[in-house]
Amino acid sequence: MQQQALLPSWTAALWIVPAVVAGLALLPHSRLLAWIMLLAAAFAAGYSYAGWRAALRLADTLPPAWEGRDIQVVGVVAGLPQVSERGLRFAFDVEQVLTPGAQVPHGIQLFWFRRGEEAEEGAHLDPARLRAGERWQFRVRLKRPHGTANPYGFDYEYYLLERGIRATGYVRKDPENFRIDSLVIRPAYLVERARDHIARQMREALAGAPYAGVLIALAIGDQGSIPQDQWRVFTRTGINHLVAISGLHVTLFSGLVFALVQWGWRRSARLTQLWPAKKVALIGGVTAAFAYALLTGFAVPAQRTFYMVVAAALAVWRDRYTSPSRVLAFALAVVVLLDPWAIKAAGFWLSFGAVALIFYVASHRLARPGRLLEAAQVQWAVTVGLIPPLMVLFQQTSLVSPLANAWAIPLVSFLVVPLVLIGAFLGLAAPLHLAHALFALGMLPLAWLAALPAAVWQQHAPPLWTALVASLGAAWLLAPRGFPGRWAGACAFLPLFLLAPPPLPTGVxxxxxxxxxxxxxxxxxxxxxxxxxxxxxxxxxxxxxxxxxxxxxxxxxxxxxxxxxxxxxxxxxxxxxxxxxxxxxxxxxxxxxxxxxxxxxxxxxxxxxxxxxxxxxxxxxxxxxxxxxxxxxxxxxxxxxxxxxxxxxxxxxxxxxxxxxxxxxxxxxxxxxxxxxxxxxxxxxxxxxxxxxxxxxxxxxxxxxxxxxxxxxxxxxxxxxxxxxxxxxxxxxxxxxxxxxxxxxxxxxSGIDVAEERKVHPRYWRSGATETELISSSGTGS
Known part of the structure; x- marks a missing residue:
């Protein structure tokens, strides 16, 4: 659905019921035909569901007539304000529109200029004034979601759609801009206020520290304060997944709480008679995973880990074995049901892909190597297996990633992150300073690796089929020992690297x-x-x-x-x-x-x-x-x-x-x-x-x-x-x-050929048109 130029009409859903009925009817006679019909019904259901969700979101829109006009609104600062040199950018949930006749979407994104900024006559701001969860009245000027459209470029309009942002704009200068309530008591806003409070505490404790932004990202998932030069080092060494809230961090935190609750509960004979320690610990571990995932912004890696923790906990609770593939499939299903737009996020493919590779090389193997060797095998598998999606998504992969991750994963996951969480959640400065010192020390070899000329392999964007072939080759290459011709899997990578786009003819x-x-x-x-x-x-x-x-x-x-x-x-x-x-x-x-x-x-x-x-x-x-x-x-x-x-x-x-x-x-x-x-x-x-x-x-x-x-x-x-x-x-x-x-x-x-990106790759969120509306407009000669 997310590749389509138009939203589907409601007739697409009509195929679901006949396909299900046909599949069930065919089941006693032909399993193959029955499964084909049931899969067709599943496809139609998923496609229609994603289209229905998109139609609901696109219906909440800013009319073109109200673009660029002053509108007074009342609402709540819905997310952590992002600080930049020019001011603050923040999500805003509109509760009330005071301007007569104006129509404003519920979710908008606003920019509030710092004092002295002259652009667009925006209102001027002391950034310390604005906090998540506050209710404000603003005079704003808005426009419909719009971003740049370039081949292989970031799709900002899709990014806004996924987050429910249906208009962007800025705060206008007005004496009637004022705070109404200092905190709106709703669960989502309370979580954002907690994130805001932790971020402010950490900035104060780590004032002037070069890696303060990294530690804040490790605590609450806010990466807005990480400088570009640091991101360059993380990307060139392939450790950027650690700076984001990785699933490993959520799992470690959940496992730690599980172990502590189980240990404490077992100390009391009366408590163990009331409820088994293991089940209480499971509740504690799931709750910890949910709380940590929420505080880190509930990004796709955190969501995936939380849902996997839930699936595994349910299996243990019922004393049943659940295969890792089913746990991963359960998490995948929940993520795409709650957020059908996640399918286009790079983190979606890299997060689920990495865990699938870990399960593939670590599960159902007859011989179990030592822990050190097993960790090396897992790192090798993730490095090799993620090359195809990295080439498609970013056209580059880190060649020093195995070395960098072998050094950074233990340091960050087992030393830095625990210290950051202790300091952030308990409001203690000493653990934060120790975590910063450890991270700064760990960055010395990483900076050296990043500076190597051959640290990163970069190339053209490969055709999609070459990435699919390379992914199959990776599965072959990483198969268990004894699998025939494992070396041949490496050959499947050759088209990915060698099949370059044809050069332009001479004279063109x-x-x-x-x-x-x-x-x-x-x-x-x-x-x-x-x-x-x-x-x-x-x-x-x-x-x-x-x-x-x-x-x-x-x-x-x-x-x-x-x-x-x-x-x-x-x-x-x-x-x-x-x-x-x-x-x-x-x-x-x-x-x-x-x-x-x-x-x-x-x-x-x-x-x-x-x-x-x-x-x-x-x-x-x-x-x-x-x-x-x-x-x-x-x-x-x-x-x-x-x-x-x-x-x-x-x-x-x-x-x-x-x-x-x-x-x-x-x-x-x-x-x-x-x-x-x-x-x-x-x-x-x-x-x-x-x-x-x-x-x-x-x-x-x-x-x-x-x-x-x-x-x-x-x-x-x-x-x-x-x-x-x-x-x-x-x-x-x-x-x-x-x-x-x-x-x-x-x-x-041969003349002049012209291609326009928005016409070559049309998408429904760029026009908002449904198939029915397009046919209707065509019929009237529009």
Whole structure:
């Protein structure tokens, strides 16, 4: 269901009853046909159930007419506020809408700016004021859920849908913004307040400690305070599962409580006569697992572990043996029933996959090795078995993971986590400081491993079938000793690594205008070369489109090295993420139109200035810089008008990336180059601002395709209506990144092929349309 462009109509559910009846009727005659019918009924039931849940969630929506308008609401801070450089982001449950006629979804996400932040005239905040579980009245401005859409990119709209967030926005400046109640007494809010209290206590106790964010994540699952450079070490060494709340942590905590309760209960003869110690301990262990999972945010790994603990406890309670596969299947069923959207989360596949691999190599084996050898076998199995999903999800896997985990798992799980829990839950600073010292000591060898050039294997995104074949090969390779030809399982991994996407033909260029919101980043690829023109915006020290969008796309496309990087000018929406790109991938030459004191220029002493007339040829494709000319550099002072403009030509087909040049620079280009500007594709200058796209410039370029790189409902109002109409009058076909997502142009001898990410991979949560609604609208000619 989560792969569909449309929600199913109710008729899909009509197949369930006939299929069940047919299956039961066929059972005495043909078991095979009976099972086929019953499986068909199960499939229809699951598909319809997921569609029904999605329809209910999508029905709670913000009408387009109320986007961007001030609305007064009353509600409760529903989750732990996430602190950033610019302010706080928090989930908000709307209880009452005070603005007459306004319709607001129950679950929204708000941003409250810090004092001094000027963006969008938001209200200013002292972050210490806001706490989970408080009831507030706010004046807010909202928009419907929207995120960037790029190949192999993070789907923010799906993320919001799964969490029940049906609108996002920010708190407006208003004297009537005030706290109504300091705490709303409801179970979910009490849990969030407890998490908030623990986080604040730990921040105070560990003030200034470099790994304070990690310890908070280990205690309550809040990873928002972990710096990006630390995440890089965790990812490169493959221990990031330990920094999240892993199932091992929940299991250890539950087992510890089980042992303590059983030990204490057995000390009393009267208590053991009232109730068996083992059953009381089971209740204690399950309760501990539930409480810990709740306090850590109830993410998929914690859910999976809790439901497995419940299944195992029920089996022990009834004195029955339950196979590990049934325990895992029970947990899987409960997770997807409660959260049908979990199926697309990376943690879902990695968490359940890791436990399945552990059961596979540790259960039903005749010979039991020693504990140390068994731990090594388990670690080897998890490392090998998770390579296929890691390649599909992230296009990379850590090669030093076995060594790093062999060191980190005992340290974190058996020393750091117990100390963190004691310090966090009892409010003691000493255990927290000891845990921090141990973790900091443990990071020394991990940082060394992460710094190794060969620490991580990265490659192109593999076809799905190669990952399935490799998974079967892993099962074969990890089979018990004596299984014939186990070594042959390794051969099944070869297609995963060796089957690279076909290279572009000579004389063809592929230009991907990435969707980075209000900004610009264009990847240009030929047969053997790759160029990045601008890198998109940087939002704060830990969030930028370079690491979130550009680098994942390059990795998925198999681009291990950029031959060149062009930064058109110093504005954040073009140059903000260039540093992250330079950190994340080797870059050959660097060309920019930047001031001499710009940090990027200082960082790359070999940086070349953009100059009109610079040209080069890659694989039969011509690249020419059209701007800035010597005259522009001598007379123009605005950074926009001194920016780089690139023209690319393949087999007579041309594309221009015009950055942020304005009308003055456009006139200079027209007078100097005239008909040479004529191009089939134009990445519109300055995102469709009124100061750009003059009539003379559009007439000279005469683009068949005009692409506006804009953020959804951006505060500048780009693209301006009169500019859009100007291109339409010249006959250009118009594309907007906020509507199309990433746009991919392929120019070559066969012409121009165009692909829009939102059309290539349509999903129901991006349109909210059901099949019935689509048919109805088609019937009316819409």
């Amino acid at each position: 260029v592929e230009a991907t205008v990435l969707d980075v919101g209000q900004g610009l980043a264009v990847v240009l690829r030929t047969r053997e070369h790759a160029l990045l023109f601008d890198a998109g915006p940087r939002f704060d020290s830990d969030v930028d489109s370079g690491s979130r969008i550009v680098l994942p796309y390059l990795r998925a496309m198999g681009v291990r090295r950029l031959d060149g990087l062009v930064v058109s000018h110093a504005d954040n929406d073009h140059a903000g993420s260039a540093g992250a790109v330079l950190d994340g991938v080797p870059v050959g030459w660097f060309m920019a139109s930047l001031p001499a004191e710009d940090p990027l220029r200082l960082r790359r002493t070999d940086a070349q200035p953009c100059r009109a007339g610079t040209q080069w040829r890659w694989d039969g494709v011509d690249f020419r810089l059209l701007h800035p000319s010597a005259q522009a550099l001598a007379t123009y002072r605005k950074a926009n008008d001194r920016g780089c403009v690139l023209q690319v030509e393949a087999a007579g087909r041309r594309l221009i990336i015009a950055a942020d040049i304005e009308a003055r620079a456009e006139r200079e280009l027209v007078s100097r180059l005239g008909r040479t500007l004529a191009s089939d594709v134009l990445v519109v200058p300055h995102h469709g601002s009124r100061t750009s796209s003059s009539v003379e410039f559009i007439a000279s370029v005469a683009p068949d395709w005009a692409v506006f790189t804009v953020g959804y409902r951006n505060r500048f109002g780009h693209p301006k209506a009169e500019v859009v109409e100007r291109y339409r009058l010249f006959g250009s076909r118009l594309l907007r990144s906020d509507e199309s997502g990433a746009v991919i142009f392929r120019l070559g001898p």
